[in-house]
Amino acid sequence: MPRIIGDGGEGPLLFSERPDWADVTPIPQHEGYNPIAPIFYAPEYKDATDYFRGIVKTNEKSQRVLELTETVIRMNPAHYSAWQYRYHTLLAINASLDTELKLMDILAIQFLKTYQVWHHRRLILTALHSSSPPLSDPSASPSEPPPLDTTPKDFKAAQIELAFISRVLMTDAKNYHTWSYRQWLLAFFDDARLWEGEMSFVERLLEEDVRNNSAWHHRFFVVFGREQLPGDESRESVLKRELAYTKDQIALAPNNPSAWNYLRGILERTKTPFSNLRTFVEPYTKTRSSEEPKEDVLDLENPAPSSTAELPCVAALEFLADIYEDESENKENAIEIWKTLANERDTMRKKYWEYRIKELLENA
Amino acid sequence: MVDLAAHNLRPTPTDGFPSPTSDLQIQTENILKARHPSIPSDSGTSGVLQRNSHLQFLLRNLIQGFPARYTSQDASQPWLIFWTLQGFSVLGVSLDERNKKRAVETLLGLQHPQGGFCGGPGQAPHLLPTYAAICAFAIAGGTGEDGGWEKIDREGMYNFFMSLKQPDGSFLVSYDAEVDVRGIYCLLAAATLLNIVTPELVAGTPEFLASCQTYEGGFGSASFPGWALNDDPTPGEPLIDPTSLRPSLGEAHGGYTFCAFASWVLLLPYINNYPTYRPSYPKPSINMKSLLRWLTLMQGTEIELGGFKGRTNKLVDGCYSWWVGGAVGIVEGLLASDGKQSSHVPKAEAEKNEPEEAWDDVDDSLYNRQALQEYILYAGQHPAGGLVDKPPKNADAYHTLYDLSGLSAAQHRVIPNESRKKELLACWTEEELSKDKIEPLRQELFAFALSWLEEEGTSKFTGSNRVNATHPLFNLTVTHSEAMMAHFYNRKVPSRYKASK
Numbered sequence: 001m002p003r004i005i006g007d008g009g010e011g012p013l014l015f016s017e018r019p020d021w022a023d024v025t026p027i028p029q030h031e032g033y034n035p036i037a038p039i040f041y042a043p044e045y046k047d048a049t050d051y052f053r054g055i056v057k058t059n060e061k062s063q064r065v066l067e068l069t070e071t072v073i074r075m076n077p078a079h080y081s082a083w084q085y086r087y088h089t090l091l092a093i094n095a096s097l098d099t100e101l102k103l104m105d106i107l108a109i110q111f112l113k114t115y116q117v118w119h120h121r122r123l124i125l126t127a128l129h130s131s132s133p134p135l136s137d138p139s140a141s142p143s144e145p146p147p148l149d150t151t152p153k154d155f156k157a158a159q160i161e162l163a164f165i166s167r168v169l170m171t172d173a174k175n176y177h178t179w180s181y182r183q184w185l186l187a188f189f190d191d192a193r194l195w196e197g198e199m200s201f202v203e204r205l206l207e208e209d210v211r212n213n214s215a216w217h218h219r220f221f222v223v224f225g226r227e228q229l230p231g232d233e234s235r236e237s238v239l240k241r242e243l244a245y246t247k248d249q250i251a252l253a254p255n256n257p258s259a260w261n262y263l264r265g266i267l268e269r270t271k272t273p274f275s276n277l278r279t280f281v282e283p284y285t286k287t288r289s290s291e292e293p294k295e296d297v298l299d300l301e302n303p304a305p306s307s308t309a310e311l312p313c314v315a316a317l318e319f320l321a322d323i324y325e326d327e328s329e330n331k332e333n334a335i336e337i338w339k340t341l342a343n344e345r346d347t348m349r350k351k352y353w354e355y356r357i358k359e360l361l362e363n364a
Numbered sequence: 365m366v367d368l369a370a371h372n373l374r375p376t377p378t379d380g381f382p383s384p385t386s387d388l389q390i391q392t393e394n395i396l397k398a399r400h401p402s403i404p405s406d407s408g409t410s411g412v413l414q415r416n417s418h419l420q421f422l423l424r425n426l427i428q429g430f431p432a433r434y435t436s437q438d439a440s441q442p443w444l445i446f447w448t449l450q451g452f453s454v455l456g457v458s459l460d461e462r463n464k465k466r467a468v469e470t471l472l473g474l475q476h477p478q479g480g481f482c483g484g485p486g487q488a489p490h491l492l493p494t495y496a497a498i499c500a501f502a503i504a505g506g507t508g509e510d511g512g513w514e515k516i517d518r519e520g521m522y523n524f525f526m527s528l529k530q531p532d533g534s535f536l537v538s539y540d541a542e543v544d545v546r547g548i549y550c551l552l553a554a555a556t557l558l559n560i561v562t563p564e565l566v567a568g569t570p571e572f573l574a575s576c577q578t579y580e581g582g583f584g585s586a587s588f589p590g591w592a593l594n595d596d597p598t599p600g601e602p603l604i605d606p607t608s609l610r611p612s613l614g615e616a617h618g619g620y621t622f623c624a625f626a627s628w629v630l631l632l633p634y635i636n637n638y639p640t641y642r643p644s645y646p647k648p649s650i651n652m653k654s655l656l657r658w659l660t661l662m663q664g665t666e667i668e669l670g671g672f673k674g675r676t677n678k679l680v681d682g683c684y685s686w687w688v689g690g691a692v693g694i695v696e697g698l699l700a701s702d703g704k705q706s707s708h709v710p711k712a713e714a715e716k717n718e719p720e721e722a723w724d725d726v727d728d729s730l731y732n733r734q735a736l737q738e739y740i741l742y743a744g745q746h747p748a749g750g751l752v753d754k755p756p757k758n759a760d761a762y763h764t765l766y767d768l769s770g771l772s773a774a775q776h777r778v779i780p781n782e783s784r785k786k787e788l789l790a791c792w793t794e795e796e797l798s799k800d801k802i803e804p805l806r807q808e809l810f811a812f813a814l815s816w817l818e819e820e821g822t823s824k825f826t827g828s829n830r831v832n833a834t835h836p837l838f839n840l841t842v843t844h845s846e847a848m849m850a851h852f853y854n855r856k857v858p859s860r861y862k863a864s865k
Contacts, residue, residue, distance in 0.1 A: 029485050035470040036463065037444050038429040045435055053486035079439045081487040084540055119542040173384070174678065180585055180614035187588040187611070211385035213676040217615035220579055225588070225611035255377040257661065258677050265579025268654075308380025347372060348670055351729050352660040 014047040015068070026050035027057060045075045052082060061092040070103070077111035083120050090124075097124050105164060112168065118177040122184060125161065129154050129189075158189040166201065173205060174214045183221050190226075198222040210249055213258040220262065224269055235270065242266050244301075247280055251303035254284050260315035275323045284309075284316030285337075314346045325360060334360060372666035373397060385677050392679050393667045395755055399743045400669060411741050413771075413829040415455060417749035418764065422451045425761060426463070434761075439483030442474055442496035447765040449503040453841050454768045454831045459504060467504035468512035471497050479520020489524055490538040495550030498557055502840050502848040513851055522560045525551055531603035532589035532610070533568025544585040545576055549623035552630045553838055556813055557845070559852040562802060563634065567641050568602030570631050570648040573624045575610035577650055580676060581658030582616025583624035601641045606648065616658055618674035622687040625655065626837050629694055633808035656695050660731050662688045669743050670735025671754070672770075681753045682744040682763050685736055685770020686839070692731045694836045697779035697816060700728070728777070733824055736774040740767050741829065768831060769839055776833035777822040778842070784860070785815035791855040810853045813837060814846055817860065 015021045028050055030038070041049075048071045055065055069086035072079050090100055101124050108117045165182045169175065186194055199222060205215040223242060243266065249259045267274055280302040288311045305311060317337050324334035335357050342353035375393050378386040397403070401411060426448045430437070437444055445467060452459065459467065474481050474497055480489030481497035498516070505512040528535040528551075530543060537547035548569060555561045575587040592608035604610070614620070628635075628650060640647060662673045664680040671680030672688040727733075744751045744767045750759025751767035788811035797803050818833045825831075835845045842860075850857045 027486060030473065033469045033473065034466060035473065036466045037426050037441070037448055037470070039434045039438060039441075039444075040429055040432050041435055041438070042432055045438075049438070056486060076435050076438050078436055079487075080483065080490060080538055080541060081439065084488055084538065087540055115542060122542075123540060174675075176585070176614055176617065183611070183613045184588060187590055190590070209383040209385050210381070211383050211677045213678070214615055217578065217580075217584075221611055224579075226591070226609070253379040253381040253383075255379055256677070261580045261658075261676060269579060306379065306381065310377035310379055313377075346665075348663055348665050348732050348735060349660055351731055352656075355730050 014044065015051040015071075016047050020064070021051060024051055024054045024058070024060075027053035029053070042075075045072075048072045048075065049079075052085075056081075056085060061089040063093065063095075065089045066095065073107070073116075077107065077114040077117060080116055083116045087120065087123055091127065097128050100124050101128075108164075108168060109171070112172055112175055112178070115177060118181045122181060125157070125185070126188070129157060154189060155191050155193060158185060158191065158194055161185055162194065162197070169205070173209060173212055176214070179214045179218060183218065183225070186222070187225065195222065195226070206249065210253055211256050211258055213261075216258045216262045220265055223266075239266065239270050239272065243277075247301075247303055250284070251309075252306055254305050254309045254311065254313040254316065257315055260319065264319075273326075274319065275326070277319070278323055281316050281319050281323070284311060284313045285320050287312055312345070314341065317341055317345060321356075325356075331360060331364065373400060373402075374665070375667055376665065388679065389677075392754065396669050396671075396680070396743055397667050399755065400667070401738050401742055411738070412827060413741060413831070414745055414749070415828075417747075418451070418745075418751065418768070419455060419457060421749035421759060421764065422448050422455075430761070437761075439487060439490075440493065440496070441484045442471065442481055442493040442500060444761055445470065446496040446500040446503075447761040449500050450834075450839060451761075451765045451768055453503055453844065454765075454772050454834060456832050464504045465510050467500065468510060471500055471505070472512055472515055475515075475517060476520075476524070478524065479517050479522070480524035488538055490541070491525075491528070491535065491547040491550040491554075492537060494521065494524075495554050498554040499838065499840055502557065502838075502844045506847070507851055513848070516558065518558050518560050518852075521554070521558070522562075522565070525555065525560075525565060529565070530589070531593065532587075533570075533572035533602045533604060534586065534589075535569075542586075545573065545583060545620050545624040545627065546585075548573065549627045552627050556630050556809055557838065557848050557852065559806060559810075559849070561634070561805070561809055563638055563805065564600075566631060566634055568604060568606075570628065570635050571602070571604065571606040571640075571645075572610075573628050573631075574648045574650050575606075576612050576620070576624050577655070578612045578616045580616040581651065581654030581656075582618070582621040582662075582675075584612035584614040584616060585620050586613045587611060588613055598642075606640075606645050615675060618662060618672065618684040618687040618691075621655075621659070622691045625650075625691050625694060629698065630809075630813065630837055633812050634805060637805065637808060652695065652698070656692070656730065659688055659692045659695065663731050663736070664739075666735070669739040670732050671739035671743065672736070679754070680739070682740060682751060682770065683753065683766035685740055685744075686766040686773060689731065689736050689770045690773040690836055690839075692729075693773045693778065696728060696730055696777065697836060701780040701782070727822065727824065733774040737771055737825065737829070740771045740774075744771075769834055771829075772831045772834045773836065775823050775825045775829075775831060777819045778816050778833050778836050779819055780812070780815045781817045781819075782815070784817055785811050787858050788814050788855075791853075791857065806853060810849060810855065814842075814849060814857070817842060 016026060048068065051068055052072050055068065066086065066089060069082045069089070072082040090097065101121070104117065104121050104124065108121065111117050162182070162185065165178055165185070168178050172178065186198065202215050202219045202222065205212055223238060246259055246263045246266070250256065250263070283304055317340065321334045321337035324330035324337065338353040338357050342350040346353065376386070376389050425444070430444060434444065449459070449467065473485050474493065476482050476489035478489065481494040482489050483493045501512060501516065507513055525535065530536065534543045535547050535551055536543055555565065572587065576583045576585070578584050587610040589604060589610060592604045592606070592610045594603050594605050635648065661676070662684065664671050664673060668680045671682065672684035673680050674684045674687065740751070743755055746752050746759035748759070751764045752759050753763055789807060792803070792807045797807065816835055816837065823830070832841055834840065835842050838845050846857055
């Protein structure tokens with residue numbers, strides 16, 4: 001719908017209609033040729049990006065460039081060049097990075113799934129909290145960032161950031177960028193007080209959804225991402241704690257590949273033999289029979305499958321076969337399990353199970 | 365006969381313990397189940413590749429252009445071109461000369477004056493559009509005035525790549541932008557095609573890739589370098605001690621896994637022939653066993669029609685047919701060339717292009733190729749043309765290509781061919797190899813990349829559904845990969861047709 005200049009009723013003016021932008025020469029996208037696969041832009045987008053190309057050409061870095069790049073970004077948050085130019089402009093004109101971070105709070109929620117909102121945030125945080133922001137553009141000549149601040153404020157800033165990320169994860173609990181940003185943040189600030197809160201955070205998320213693989217990965221990052229976490233008495237006690245936690249989660253919902261993958265992950269990481277878990281795993285590999293013996297003794301180390309568990313569980317069968325594979329007297333049993341998986345329990349992966357059989361026979 | 369279909373359409377067990385993940389999973393299974401080949405459909409066209417309507421979809425995008433909702437792809441213009449052109453290639457259609465010329469002209473308008481390609485004219489150079497543009501050049505371009513290949517600024521691109529290199533062996537995707545393995549894949553694929561790989565460019569990169577492998581076996585987006593920075597760096601070498609802890613940022617993910625793994629494989633000639641950047645450092649390695657396990661674990665069950673997921677406990681999506689299905693194909697290729705997975709014995713007669721009546725169970729696949737094709741054919745096609753993530757979503761340019769490429773990967777076994785590799789290595793004389801100390805690396809990169817050929821007599825498809833094979837490392841046809849590499853490595857490549865005998 002065409003707008004009448006100055007009618008005042010149709011939202012903001014185009015940049016081409018604004019006297020304060022009259023000194024900029026807009027640059028159309030395609031000049032002198034008929035492009036293949038063009039996009040049909042809305043007039044507002046075409047207008048803003050024509051002016052964006054205009055200021056890039058003259059290398060203008062000013063307050064109004066912040067307005068222009070924000071306009072472009074709000075229409076297309078994946079416009080990485082607008083983000084990049086905005087970042088250089090912020091540094092060049094010594095703009096308030098705290099104000100920028102507040103704007104990012106709004107944009108991150110609105111454009112959750114874009115790479116750039118999260119990376120820009122990371123750049124701002126880095127610029128605010130380290131003496132040398134990671135600048136790689138040789139043509140950029142930003143002014144010096146503020147001097148390195150004292151630790152308490154850094155800690156506070158990181159804490160606020162973690163709280164913000166937690167809120168975002170409430171709306172999208174598996175957002176990849178959000179999770180990797182959280183992991184980067186923890187490692188970057190690397191403050192014991194920040195790491196400390198993470199375990200209860202993960203546990204809260206896994207209570208809401210025990211199948212949230214992002215939360216499981218985060219747990220691994222928190223437990224094993226650092227050599228030694230402050231407060232960890234020893235790696236052995238950590239392994240013990242992790243095994244107990246994971247077994248409990250498997251008992252609640254045994255057909256959960258996230259929990260089994262985590263279990264394998266912690267065993268491999270700590271070079272613990274899978275066979276240590278045999279007693280735990282076996283009940284999960286059996287079909288539930290009606291006259292199941294009542295468990296008289298509650299084995300806290302080896303929680304039994306819940307009463308509603310659907311058994312046998314494919315991941316448990318796979319796990320048991322992996323134990324058998326390493327035992328010379330049990331290789332036939334491994335093959336038997338793989339055959340059951342291939343032909344009955346996990347038929348989609350028939351080819352993979354047959355490959356495992358073949359591999360075992362060839363290496364025998 | 366046992367009613368296998370009924371037996372196998374079991375919902376994913378929820379163990380009487382529902383959660384948001386299992387709720388979403390059940391909803392999706394209910395939608396997909398209705399598309400299962402064993403369920404009668406009213407359309408009557410199920411299971412048939414709707415070639416014409418997909419071609420119409422691609423043609424409309426290419427010639428008329430993309431509607432305004434593609435504004436979100438304004439910084440991915442070379443991708444829109446590549447997805448469309450490669451879609452045509454997989455469907456066995458080539459462009460007319462006039463449109464090829466337009467494509468080349470459009471691509472040249474995306475080259476940055478200092479090297480590399482941009483998401484759109486006047487934007488900043490970026491690794492992702494650089495890959496897409498180079499691949500689009502491989503399809504639509506060529507030598508000579510209108511072909512555009514000579515106008516690619518390789519020196520500028522190399523300098524651009526070097527300026528993005530990080531102390532941990534990774535690369536930013538653009539100035540002041542993020543690091544992730546997508547960017548590394550895009551850089552390595554473009555650099556391999558254009559013959560601009562050097563040891564300096566890739567030193568430390570294999571170690572970085574290895575650090576992104578997670579405990580699940582797949583790869584995450586990047587890793588954290590801070591704790592591995594060397595106190596005592598030597599100028600010019602990566603600043604990382606690869607034996608130190610570099611935890612992966614983000615969980616194992618299909619897209620990142622393809623990119624990291626394909627990068628690793630593109631780099632094998634470097635990894636195998638060059639010492640680590642410090643003699644005391646161990647050779648980098650990845651865990652192939654856990655990778656293969658994770659990749660095959662991503663295939664959904666019968667009720668999900670055997671489509672692939674991108675992460676544990678997430679939903680199937682047509683695009684992972686390529687990212688994950690394609691990656692299994694690469695594993696199969698490596699196993700075959702290691703002799704670990706005995707190679708298929710070719711049938712006596714030349715490949716018959718007749719569709720198989722029944723699926724021959726005796727093949728060397730490591731996943732269910734038939735089911736993956738069924739997912740794409742029964743659930744991936746939009747009735748109005750183009751392909752989708754899953755029903756009832758709309759078709760888009762991205763899913764159209766990666767569904768079709770996944771279909772291709774599921775139909776064809778493209779693996780390293782030893783005799784072909786020997787022929788390609790022989791494209792260099794002793795004199796040429798001794799002339800320049802990195803020439804042997806170029807020779808290995810060239811011969812290894814182009815040794816991936818379709819194994820005769822192993823294609824699997826039904827009815828009229830055959831699509832073209834595509835190179836597992838580039839997602840270009842072997843013909844396009846070969847022509848471009850022959851040009852930039854300045855080699856005359858022997859004909860493939862006598863080689864495979």
